[in-house]
Amino acid sequence: GAGVSQTPSNKVTEKGKYVELRCDPISGHTALYWYRQSLGQGPEFLIYFQGTGAADDSGLPNDRFFAVRPEGSVSTLKIQRTERGDSAVYLCASSLTGGSTEAFFGQGTRLTVV
Amino acid sequence: KNEVEQSPQNLTAQEGEFITINCSYSVGISALHWLQQHPGGGIVSLFMLSSGKKKHGRLIATINIQEKHSSLHITASHPRDSAVYICAVKRPPLVFGKGTRLSVIA
Numbered sequence: 001g002a003g004v005s006q007t008p009s010n011k012v013t014e015k016g017k018y019v020e021l022r023c024d025p026i027s028g029h030t031a032l033y034w035y036r037q038s039l040g041q042g043p044e045f046l047i048y049f050q051g052t053g054a055a056d057d058s059g060l061p062n063d064r065f066f067a068v069r070p071e072g073s074v075s076t077l078k079i080q081r082t083e084r085g086d087s088a089v090y091l092c093a094s095s096l097t098g099g100s101t102e103a104f105f106g107q108g109t110r111l112t113v114v
Numbered sequence: 115k116n117e118v119e120q121s122p123q124n125l126t127a128q129e130g131e132f133i134t135i136n137c138s139y140s141v142g143i144s145a146l147h148w149l150q151q152h153p154g155g156g157i158v159s160l161f162m163l164s165s166g167k168k169k170h171g172r173l174i175a176t177i178n179i180q181e182k183h184s185s186l187h188i189t190a191s192h193p194r195d196s197a198v199y200i201c202a203v204k205r206p207p208l209v210f211g212k213g214t215r216l217s218v219i220a
Contacts, residue, residue, distance in 0.1 A: 031206065033206075033207050033208060035208075035210070041212060041213075042200055042210040042211055042212040042213045043157075043200075043202075043208075043210045044210070045207050045208065045209060045210075048206060048207035055206075056206075056207060091156075091157065093157075093208065095206075098206040098207075101145075101162075102145075102147075102159055102162045103147065103159065103162075103202075103204070103208055104159065105149075105156055105157040105158070105159070106156065107155075107156035108156055108157075
């Protein structure tokens with residue numbers, strides 16, 4: 001597609017439920033990043049994929065969070081046993097490579113855990 | 115200490131003023147981004163820099179690699195420039211500053 005697409009744009013879920021957030025990067029972009037942005041804060045890094053593999057997952061807060069990118073294109077961020085503190089905007093970005101190439105951002109998924 | 119520090123955190127300016135937002139970082143990077151985020155909106159990349167200076171319309175971004183410092187300047191500011199401006203360094207991945215909230219008053 002023309003840009004980075006994230007679905008859904010909004011997700012409301014009950015505490016304890018499982019959610020999946022999807023990111024469609026720009027076609028051909030090998031690097032894909034997931035970030036989380038809480039209200040009034042800058043984005044926090046979660047995980048970075050280069051191709052199909054997670055090059056850096058040091059930002060995942062705990063083992064309830066997991067992300068995959070099985071074919072090196074679409075990525076899914078999975079959150080198990082959601083907690084109210086998981087409420088945030090989850091941002092995805094992609095770039096042509098992982099080096100000094102420009103990153104392009106999706107509009108984000110606003111997750112609200114009630 | 116954050117790897118990326120921005121100043122000021124909040125800035126209010128009168129329309130027409132020249133604005134400067136600063137970013138300092140403490141890690142080795144491959145590039146630095148200046149990003150714009152409107153309330154409730156997505157993030158838009160304004161500039162990506164690895165050296166020198168870039169200009170786009172009323173926006174100018176500079177970077178000094180040796181001093182690990184970058185500035186974003188807005189000339190002849192306008193109320194529509196009101197947004198959060200975020201500095202992010204690419205290691206990779208992108209590491210973000212906390213942003214500068216700019217309000218331009220007519």
